[in-house]
Structure formats: C-alpha cells, structure tokens
Amino acid sequence: MWFLDLMAEFRDVFITVVQALPYIAAYIGIILLTLMIWRFIKRLLTPKKDYGSLKTVTFGDESAVASNYAASAISILLIFVMWGAFTGSRLVPSFLHAPGPFVGTTSFTYTAEADGQAPDEATVTVRVFEVGQEGDAPEVEPGDGWAKNDSDSIxxxxxxxxxxxKNDDYGRKEGHRVTAVNGQAIAPGQSVETENGRVGMSPKGTLNFEPAKGWQMEPIWLPAPEAVWSRFMEIASEGYRGSTLLEHLSYSLFRVFAGFILGALIGIPLGYAMGLSDWFRGWFDPIVEFMRPVPPLALIPLVIIWAGIGEEGKVILLFLAALWIMAIAARAGVSGVAISKVHAAYSLGASKTQIMRHVIVPNSLPEIFTGARVAMGVCWGTVVAAELVAAEKGAGMMIMVASKFQLTDIVIMGIILIGIIGFGIDILMRLAERALVPWKGKI
Structure with a gap:
C-alpha cells in the first residue's frame, strides 16, 4: 500500500515537473538569446587586434573565464521583470504582464430537468471582483420558464x-437536476470550460464556478515587488514584534559569527592534527566523516535537550554546522601541500616548527578560506533553523512567524535580506582572502 502511495506521489511530482518544463525552456532560451546578443555587441565593440585575439586556446582556459557583469545585471533584471510580470506589478510595463485572472461579469447557461417537466434553460450571471474588494451579485430578470435565472459574486x-x-419552480424534492452547461452534458464530478472560467459539478449535483485564473500569481502566494518594498519600509521604520529590523538582523549576525568563530577555532586545529598525525586522523576521521553529512536540522532536538531553548542552543547548533566543514578544509589544506616543498625546507635545515609556519600554514590557507566561505554560507542558511528554537528576535524568526499568518510579503522580504547579507558576507570573505592570501594560485 505504501509503495502505491509513493508511486502516486512520484507521478504527481513528475506531472508538475513536466508542466514546468516549458517555463524552464523559455528561461533557458532567454539566457541563450541574451548571450548571442551580447556576443554580437561585444564583437562590434572589440578591436580586431588585442591580447584576447592572440590566445590560441580560450575554451577550457580557467584564466580566461571571469564573471561577466553584464550577464549578472541582465540576470537580476530578468528575474525582477519575471517577478513583476507574473504578479501584475506596476513597475513592469503592462504589455509584459502575464495574463491575469478574469475580473468582470460573465455568464453561462444551464439545462435543468425535473420529474414530469420538460427540460428548461436558465442563465447564471456571475460578477468576479478583485481580491480585497467587495462585489455584489448583479440583478437579473428571473425569466419565463420554470428554471429561473440566477446571479452570484465570486x-x-x-x-x-x-x-x-433554490429559486427554480421545481427544486430537488421534485427531482431537480442539471444535465448540461452551455449545451455540454455534465454529471457529478465532471466540469465544463466556459469563456471566462470553469463550471464543475459536486458529487451532490451542485454547480461550482471557478473564474479563469490566468498565469499571474495570487498576492497571498506571491506579492508584487512594490508590495514587498512597502512592507520593508514599514518594518524598517516601525519594527516587527517589538524590535527594529536592525535588531533582528543584528541578532542573526551575532549568532552566525559566534557559531562560525567557535567552529573555526576548534575545527582548524583539529584538521591540522588530522593532516599531520596518523593517530589523530585515525581517532577523529570516523567522527568527522559521520557527522559531516548530518544536517544541522536533525540536531535541533538534541540541542534543545542539552542546551535548552536559550541563546546558547542556537550558537551551539551553528557551531556544529561550521565545525566539521572547517576541520575537513584544514585537513585537505595540509594534505594538498606539495611534498617537494617540505623536502626543500628540510634540506635547508628547517625545523618542524619552521616547516609548519612557513610551508604548511601558507599553503593550506587557500583551502581553509574556501572552507570558511562554505561554512559561513551553511551557518547563515542554518540560522533560520536555529531561530526556530523559541527565538524572540532574528531574521529567521520573522520569516517563521510571518509564514504562520500567510504574510508572504514579509517572508519574501526576509529571504531577500538573508540572501543579500549572505552575498555581502561572501564578498567580504573573498576580499579578506585576496588580502591575506595573495599567493593563492601563484605557488
């Protein structure tokens, strides 16, 4: 039984993926189109004779690949344009808007039968109003037949x-039943597509009208960019749940940096020990490799039991998220040191301390910085889970509380802030690596 349920779930997921393929293909097509346009423009602007034209190999040459800022700008702009197009944003020209939901007045005709009566037709007029507004059912004439015209608002x-x-001369006691909509036969569980929506029939024979939704997302699921910006300005000026936006972000940053620093202070020496001593490697390698794939989310129950729901528990969770990454990075850095450099240092009379200081540490720092960037990213991503543990302040707390009340604009605002701050942290770590390890890739 469970296998059939699993296969049904897999089928639903597969159908969803297949339905999303045209949108993914369209996005990839836009990327390729912008690439072709950019290369054409670049070819027109690039001099015929320059250093790049003298290179015999460019494809596969890592030194020839750098981030294209034009592509980055176009990518971000395209994401916001798509966001605005599928939410009907005022920031995006209306001709770029995806088809929105039907709003206005529409109608459909149904055919009804009753015991001992000839089939009769009547018209249902429906007024569809925008979300957040009120709409009254339009007034209609009842008509001359025993099936009377109806109206409603949705x-x-x-x-x-x-x-x-309800208003027909013969109701369900007289065997009233709807047999067709707009001339198309209908039965319980079936539906008929109309010009501006879909008419379905419930198992009990009641008609259900669903207006056409179009391609745009409902604001409760995906608000427009200006709605998110408005909410950001509101929280930035008034705060959220008794604390300012700066306080929420500061608490999250403090937890992340505290957990990361503790993880680095223990993880880096542990990694060095594992890289330099077979005893330490044999002792700690099973522990590190066992804990490395365990997601921090799985440790939340243990952290609550061991450290409670205070600030210590959140820092401990982030510490554990960074510890194993930093240990593996330091171990990889030591293992990657060329043995020829160690032999050269010994031949010059260097002691173990000097080899450690002048050979192993400088050559392992690039790997450690790479691990630090990964660990910081994991910690910043885990802070949302850490702040699930009864946090009163923090970006993760804002997102979780807002999600309970379906405040999607706050959720998206929090996600964007977390992404921007995480990206900023990564840039700062790249700059620090460039300043502290200028020899990376040169020795």
Missing amino acids: GAWRSGLIRVD
Whole structure:
C-alpha cells in the first residue's frame, strides 16, 4: 500500500515537473538569446587586434573565464521583470504582464430537468471582483420558464457553489437536476470550460464556478515587488514584534559569527592534527566523516535537550554546522601541500616548527578560506533553523512567524535580506582572502 502511495506521489511530482518544463525552456532560451546578443555587441565593440585575439586556446582556459557583469545585471533584471510580470506589478510595463485572472461579469447557461417537466434553460450571471474588494451579485430578470435565472459574486482566484435550484419552480424534492452547461452534458464530478472560467459539478449535483485564473500569481502566494518594498519600509521604520529590523538582523549576525568563530577555532586545529598525525586522523576521521553529512536540522532536538531553548542552543547548533566543514578544509589544506616543498625546507635545515609556519600554514590557507566561505554560507542558511528554537528576535524568526499568518510579503522580504547579507558576507570573505592570501594560485 505504501509503495502505491509513493508511486502516486512520484507521478504527481513528475506531472508538475513536466508542466514546468516549458517555463524552464523559455528561461533557458532567454539566457541563450541574451548571450548571442551580447556576443554580437561585444564583437562590434572589440578591436580586431588585442591580447584576447592572440590566445590560441580560450575554451577550457580557467584564466580566461571571469564573471561577466553584464550577464549578472541582465540576470537580476530578468528575474525582477519575471517577478513583476507574473504578479501584475506596476513597475513592469503592462504589455509584459502575464495574463491575469478574469475580473468582470460573465455568464453561462444551464439545462435543468425535473420529474414530469420538460427540460428548461436558465442563465447564471456571475460578477468576479478583485481580491480585497467587495462585489455584489448583479440583478437579473428571473425569466419565463420554470428554471429561473440566477446571479452570484465570486472573488478572483476563488470559486463558489451556486445553488441554481433554490429559486427554480421545481427544486430537488421534485427531482431537480442539471444535465448540461452551455449545451455540454455534465454529471457529478465532471466540469465544463466556459469563456471566462470553469463550471464543475459536486458529487451532490451542485454547480461550482471557478473564474479563469490566468498565469499571474495570487498576492497571498506571491506579492508584487512594490508590495514587498512597502512592507520593508514599514518594518524598517516601525519594527516587527517589538524590535527594529536592525535588531533582528543584528541578532542573526551575532549568532552566525559566534557559531562560525567557535567552529573555526576548534575545527582548524583539529584538521591540522588530522593532516599531520596518523593517530589523530585515525581517532577523529570516523567522527568527522559521520557527522559531516548530518544536517544541522536533525540536531535541533538534541540541542534543545542539552542546551535548552536559550541563546546558547542556537550558537551551539551553528557551531556544529561550521565545525566539521572547517576541520575537513584544514585537513585537505595540509594534505594538498606539495611534498617537494617540505623536502626543500628540510634540506635547508628547517625545523618542524619552521616547516609548519612557513610551508604548511601558507599553503593550506587557500583551502581553509574556501572552507570558511562554505561554512559561513551553511551557518547563515542554518540560522533560520536555529531561530526556530523559541527565538524572540532574528531574521529567521520573522520569516517563521510571518509564514504562520500567510504574510508572504514579509517572508519574501526576509529571504531577500538573508540572501543579500549572505552575498555581502561572501564578498567580504573573498576580499579578506585576496588580502591575506595573495599567493593563492601563484605557488
């Protein structure tokens, strides 16, 4: 039974992926199109004779590949344009908007039957109003037949049951039943597509009208960029749950840096010991390799049991997230030192301390900085999980509390802030690596 349920879930996921393929293909097509346009423009602007034109090999040459800032700018701009297009944003020209939900007045005709009566037709007029507004059902004439015309009002992206038998001369006691919509036969569990929506029939025979949703996302699921910006300005000026936005972000940063520094202070010496001593490597290697794939989320129950729900528990969780990454990075840095350099130092009469200071540490620092960047990213991503442990302040707390009340604009705002700050931290670590390890890639 469980296998059939699993296969059904897999089928649903597969169908969802297949439905998303056209959008993924369109996005890839846009990337390739912008690449072709950029290369054409670059070819027009680039002199015929320069250093690049003299290189015999460019594809596969890592030194010839650097981040293209034009591609980065276009990529970010495209994401925001797509975001605005699928939310009907005022920041995006209307001709770029994806088709939105139907708003206005529409109608459909149903055919009803009753015991001992000839089939009759009536019209249902529906007024679809925008979300957040109120819409009254339009007034309609009842008509001349025993099946009377009906009206109702439904919000965009919503659906509503319409009891067409309520005002008919013959109701369900007289065997009232709907047999067709707009001339198409319909039965319980079936539906008929109309010009501006879909009419379905419930198992009990009640009609359900669902207005056309279009391609745009409902604001409760994905708000427009200006709505997120408005919420950001509101929280930046008024705060959220008794604390300012700066306080929330400061608490998150403090937890991340505290956990990362503790993990580095223990992980780096542990990695050096594992790289220099077979005894330490044999002792700690099983522990490190066992804990490395364990996600920090799985440790939350233990952290609560051991350290409680205070600040210590959050820092401990981030410490454990960084510890194993830093230990493996330091061990890899030591293992990557060319043995010829060690032999050369010994031949010049260097002691173990001098080899450690002048050979092993300088040559292992690039690996350690790479591990530090990874560890910082993991810690910053884990802070959301860490702040699930009864946090009163923090970016993760903002996201989790907002999600409970379906405040999607706050959730997206928090995600964007976390991404921007994480990217800023990574840039700072790259600059630090460039300043402290200028010999990376040169020796």
